[in-house]
Amino acid sequence: METFSDGVIAIAATLLILEISVDTHSANLTHDLLRLWPSYLAYVTSFLTIGIIWMNHHTVVACMASVDRVLLFLNLLLLMTIAFLPFPTRLVAEYLNDPGEQTAVIVYAGTFVLMAVVYNILWRYARTGRRLIREDVPDSRLQAIDRAFHPGVPLYVLTLLVALVSPLASVLLTFAIAAFYLPSAALFER
Amino acid sequence: METFSDGVIAIAATLLILEISVDTHSANLTHDLLRLWPSYLAYVTSFLTIGIIWMNHHTVVACMASVDRVLLFLNLLLLMTIAFLPFPTRLVAEYLNDPGEQTAVIVYAGTFVLMAVVYNILWRYARTGRRLIREDVPDSRLQAIDRAFHPGVPLYVLTLLVALVSPLASVLLTFAIAAFYLPSAALFER
Amino acid sequence: METFSDGVIAIAATLLILEISVDTHSANLTHDLLRLWPSYLAYVTSFLTIGIIWMNHHTVVACMASVDRVLLFLNLLLLMTIAFLPFPTRLVAEYLNDPGEQTAVIVYAGTFVLMAVVYNILWRYARTGRRLIREDVPDSRLQAIDRAFHPGVPLYVLTLLVALVSPLASVLLTFAIAAFYLPSAALFER
Amino acid sequence: METFSDGVIAIAATLLILEISVDTHSANLTHDLLRLWPSYLAYVTSFLTIGIIWMNHHTVVACMASVDRVLLFLNLLLLMTIAFLPFPTRLVAEYLNDPGEQTAVIVYAGTFVLMAVVYNILWRYARTGRRLIREDVPDSRLQAIDRAFHPGVPLYVLTLLVALVSPLASVLLTFAIAAFYLPSAALFER
Numbered sequence: 001m002e003t004f005s006d007g008v009i010a011i012a013a014t015l016l017i018l019e020i021s022v023d024t025h026s027a028n029l030t031h032d033l034l035r036l037w038p039s040y041l042a043y044v045t046s047f048l049t050i051g052i053i054w055m056n057h058h059t060v061v062a063c064m065a066s067v068d069r070v071l072l073f074l075n076l077l078l079l080m081t082i083a084f085l086p087f088p089t090r091l092v093a094e095y096l097n098d099p100g101e102q103t104a105v106i107v108y109a110g111t112f113v114l115m116a117v118v119y120n121i122l123w124r125y126a127r128t129g130r131r132l133i134r135e136d137v138p139d140s141r142l143q144a145i146d147r148a149f150h151p152g153v154p155l156y157v158l159t160l161l162v163a164l165v166s167p168l169a170s171v172l173l174t175f176a177i178a179a180f181y182l183p184s185a186a187l188f189e190r
Numbered sequence: 191m192e193t194f195s196d197g198v199i200a201i202a203a204t205l206l207i208l209e210i211s212v213d214t215h216s217a218n219l220t221h222d223l224l225r226l227w228p229s230y231l232a233y234v235t236s237f238l239t240i241g242i243i244w245m246n247h248h249t250v251v252a253c254m255a256s257v258d259r260v261l262l263f264l265n266l267l268l269l270m271t272i273a274f275l276p277f278p279t280r281l282v283a284e285y286l287n288d289p290g291e292q293t294a295v296i297v298y299a300g301t302f303v304l305m306a307v308v309y310n311i312l313w314r315y316a317r318t319g320r321r322l323i324r325e326d327v328p329d330s331r332l333q334a335i336d337r338a339f340h341p342g343v344p345l346y347v348l349t350l351l352v353a354l355v356s357p358l359a360s361v362l363l364t365f366a367i368a369a370f371y372l373p374s375a376a377l378f379e380r
Numbered sequence: 381m382e383t384f385s386d387g388v389i390a391i392a393a394t395l396l397i398l399e400i401s402v403d404t405h406s407a408n409l410t411h412d413l414l415r416l417w418p419s420y421l422a423y424v425t426s427f428l429t430i431g432i433i434w435m436n437h438h439t440v441v442a443c444m445a446s447v448d449r450v451l452l453f454l455n456l457l458l459l460m461t462i463a464f465l466p467f468p469t470r471l472v473a474e475y476l477n478d479p480g481e482q483t484a485v486i487v488y489a490g491t492f493v494l495m496a497v498v499y500n501i502l503w504r505y506a507r508t509g510r511r512l513i514r515e516d517v518p519d520s521r522l523q524a525i526d527r528a529f530h531p532g533v534p535l536y537v538l539t540l541l542v543a544l545v546s547p548l549a550s551v552l553l554t555f556a557i558a559a560f561y562l563p564s565a566a567l568f569e570r
Numbered sequence: 571m572e573t574f575s576d577g578v579i580a581i582a583a584t585l586l587i588l589e590i591s592v593d594t595h596s597a598n599l600t601h602d603l604l605r606l607w608p609s610y611l612a613y614v615t616s617f618l619t620i621g622i623i624w625m626n627h628h629t630v631v632a633c634m635a636s637v638d639r640v641l642l643f644l645n646l647l648l649l650m651t652i653a654f655l656p657f658p659t660r661l662v663a664e665y666l667n668d669p670g671e672q673t674a675v676i677v678y679a680g681t682f683v684l685m686a687v688v689y690n691i692l693w694r695y696a697r698t699g700r701r702l703i704r705e706d707v708p709d710s711r712l713q714a715i716d717r718a719f720h721p722g723v724p725l726y727v728l729t730l731l732v733a734l735v736s737p738l739a740s741v742l743l744t745f746a747i748a749a750f751y752l753p754s755a756a757l758f759e760r
Contacts, residue, residue: 003573006573006574006577007577009574010574010577010578010581011577011581013578013649013653014577014578014581014582014585014653015581015585016653017582017585017653017654017655017656017657018585018588018656020657022661024664025668026670027669028670029661029665029669029670029673029674030670030673033661033673033677043654044650047646047649047650047653048646048650051646051649051650054574055642
């Protein structure tokens with residue numbers, strides 16, 4: 001399961017760059033490249049977030065003794081959401097700072113909310129009653145992961161709400177969350 | 191063989207998102223995104239189906255003691271069909287609910303029929319007289335896989351026939367098959 | 381080295397499908413899809429050939445005890461040629477049966493000639509004086525690989541020459557070579 | 571960490587080819603393909619450079635005993651820069667020898683400067699006081715890697731400066747650096 005998941009996550013991250021494009025025959029390339037700043041912001045935000053997701057995925061999988069059909073289904077759902085990410089990233093890249101930006105950022109934030117929800121369901125399914133957890137994983141570690149995952153859904157719901165007021169602020173907050181979440185990478189074990 | 195196959199399957203799944211596109215300068219993005227529902231349906235259906243295929247592939251490979259040239263050729267044929275899937279997925283995404291939808295869905299359903307046929311040939315080749323099967327795999331497991339694979343071809347032929355009456359119903363049925371097949375994921379062993 | 385090579389080869393094979401495209405709002409989709417036959421021929425030919433290359437790559441790598449900087453460079457050159465393949469494949473898909481088909485097929489055949497040449501250089505470098513070969517690999521196996529690789533360059537040069545007379549015949553010959561080479565897959569060991 | 575990194579690097583290299591495109595209905599395909607020489611130069615230069623990066627990445631990772639959150643973050647930053655490369659490669663492919671070429675090559679060279687800087691920070695972080703280095707790695711090996719990495723930043727800054735005078739010369743220099751760096755592949759251990 002991990003090889004396939006790793007593959008999908010790495011590919012989704014690398015495909016993000018295909019969503020940034022500049023006109024083929026630009027009269028003023030410097031100007032056009034500067035105007036693309038929403039694309040760079042969207043690229044960096046999505047790439048970092050996918051990086052965090054990948055680290056968290058390893059943290060979770062490393063705790064598991066086995067997988068069952070429910071977990072496989074939840075994992076497939078999670079991968080489907082991650083692989084979807086290049087699409088809202090392109091929407092933000094193209095529409096931020098233009099008419100339609102609110103819709104674009106709502107779809108972007110909504111995708112992250114969905115991702116965080118599926119992640120939490122997956123983790124709670126595996127963790128409840130230590131259903132799929134390895135015997136040698138101490139409870140303290142499970143609680144550390146709990147604490148790391150708790151803020152995910154509320155934070156992404158917040159980006160969704162902020163998008164209603166300021167789409168740019170919402171994307172910047174999503175970027176900040178990726179930076180904020182990075183300490184949870186400390187959970188990651190090689 | 192498994193790394194290469196896993197790679198192709200994961201990449202094909204992740205490339206699906208590149209087939210969904212919205213106009214660059216949409217006057218009404220919300221409206222345009224809602225009108226894209228056939229794209230989302232096609233994406234989810236193809237992604238889930240590829241997920242099932244990947245699980246089944248592992249189930250089959252895990253039973254094998256060795257591979258020979260015939261099996262390698264059949265596997266290559268199977269991967270070629272899976273890697274082809276983004277093309278009919280884009281056809282469904284673009285043409286469902288528009289003129290040409292019947293052709294699009296027939297190609298989509300036809301690709302799944304071909305995939306199911308190649309899968310069954312591959313499995314029967316490996317299984318007949320336990321040609322490539324590991325000694326420690328009990329007959330009961332082979333029969334369980336038989337039962338899981340039997341409905342594949344008839345079901346996808348059915349989606350092909352339904353496409354002649356209602357293209358939308360055909361895609362929804364393909365989606366339902368992915369959901370129906372998920373229990374066979376229980377065959378999957380980590 | 382093998383993981384990276386496998387990755388590049390699998391991705392190149394799966395990207396091929398992105399080179400096939402149909403008009404977004406086709407008035408007669410069935411007609412347009414039938415007219416795309418050169419795309420399907422190019423897809424199948426390139427995919428099968430990449431499949432053969434992958435098998436041969438494993439055969440060669442499995443014989444090696446170590447790699448040195450020259451081999452790494454030759455391998456990178458080989459991967460660069462393989463990763464280039466989607467470009468000439470698209471040329472054939474778009475131009476076969478249209479003006480410009482000769483140029484398109486010459487570039488296609490030329491890419492395969494280059495690939496076969498680099499492959500032979502790589503193999504001869506590793507094999508001469510058993511420079512990089514594992515001690516337990518018998519000479520008979522090296523000679524079997526020699527025999528399997530010998531026809532590669534002349535055959536692809538032949539497709540280049542045939543392209544001067546008939547581009548379609550050249551592509552069909554390339555397809556036939558992929559089918560002809562498949563028996564050499566027997567060299568492959570899991 | 572290595573599987574994910576390998577995946578991103580391999581995918582970035584293979585996506586480069588998608589940035590080369592020729593008009594769909596070219597009146598004179600031979601002429602148009604010859605005019606694409608900046609695309610081929612950009613493709614080869616970027617592909618070889620990514621190949622070097624991949625080898626260096628293995629060299630570095632092979633010396634490490636463990637990873638911490640800082641290193642994970644630096645590695646993610648490095649991968650983000652590598653995955654960004656198809657974008658400036660396309661700029662060079664499209665604008666070299668045309669108005670806007672200076673901007674295109676400055677962005678291209680700037681990306682390599684950034685990559686070299688992040689690489690050096692990552693290496694120095696791991697190496698200072700042998701923070702993350704395996705005990706059995708001798709100091710002489712660390713010093714060999716130091717020597718191999720030292721010229722990276724100055725050389726890419728030079729390509730940036732050359733771009734101000736001659737964009738073409740800058741790209742050719744970048745190509746030469748990839749060729750010059752290849753001997754450092756000797757550091758690579760399978």
